[in-house]
């Protein structure tokens with residue numbers, strides 16, 4: 439899928455900006471840099487996220503989106519820069535540290551165990567045991583029903599191996615697993631890239647539920663059409679640098695395409711170090 443310059447004239451969705459940004463951000467990345475060999479994969483990138491907010495991180499293939507977010511999730515170690523969680527410096531050196539801060543990542547592959555059911559997937563590696571040390575299947579299924587009820591009340595297929603589920607249903611299992619363990623910051627890397635329109639809409643519904651619970655979401659995509667309507671703000675990266683960020687209602691899709699393709703920061707956006715100088 440590629441972003442095209444077809445005639446897109448619509449303005450931002452204009453959904454009222456209900457995000458409260460008066461307190462400390464849920465998470466703040468400041469001046470993050472990382473190189474592989476001699477290549478600056480991410481260079482002085484800054485990004486923040488507030489409770490109940492969806493921030494779309496956009497940019498072409500190789501822009502540095504996944505690398506930046508892997509620093510937040512503890513998968514990569516940054517060369518420089520700082521991470522703050524709720525205003526306090528956070529020591530994130532590995533994925534376990536990130537999870538302790540309530541940061542959970544859902545990769546495109548979802549990392550589900552295909553041959554077991556939803557409940558078994560939710561508790562994979564963190565199983566509930568009976569006092570006798572055996573698996574407490576009843577307790578796990580009850581918890582699974584509770585969390586799925588919150589997220590996707592129509593979900594009924596608790597007894598089937600997850601490989602039998604649709605893409606959207608599998609996505610809800612992966613999200614349920616993250617929030618079951620109290621994720622406050624959710625990173626979704628290309629969540630809808632492999633889904634059809636109906637399933638993409640279903641992921642949109644899931645995201646709205648998560649917002650209601652004040653969970654903050656980084657939504658990574660290289661396709662603006664996938665995420666524009668879901669995001670409260672967009673941040674665009676190019677060649678490892680942040681081009682700029684804007685509230686979705688303050689920029690048009692065309693302008694965001696201009697940020698992605700040309701690195702041109704429109705008047706409604708705040709420029710970053712990667713903005714084209716004119």
Ligand SMILES: Nc1ncnc2c1ncn2[C@@H]1O[C@H](COP(=O)(O)OP(=O)(O)OP(=O)(O)O)[C@@H](O)[C@H]1O
Nearest residue numbers: 474479497498499500501502503504505506659660
């Ligand atoms: N482990 C690694 N080793 C070497 N280079 C890497 C590594 N991870 C990423 N890179 C490089 O860093 C740059 C940024 O890649 P990244 O995967 O973050 O881009 P992206 O914006 O997520 O792209 P896409 O939309 O294709 O997922 C690329 O030049 C990539 O080749």
Ligand SMILES: [Mg+2]
Nearest residue numbers: 503504505627
């Ligand atoms: Mg990527």
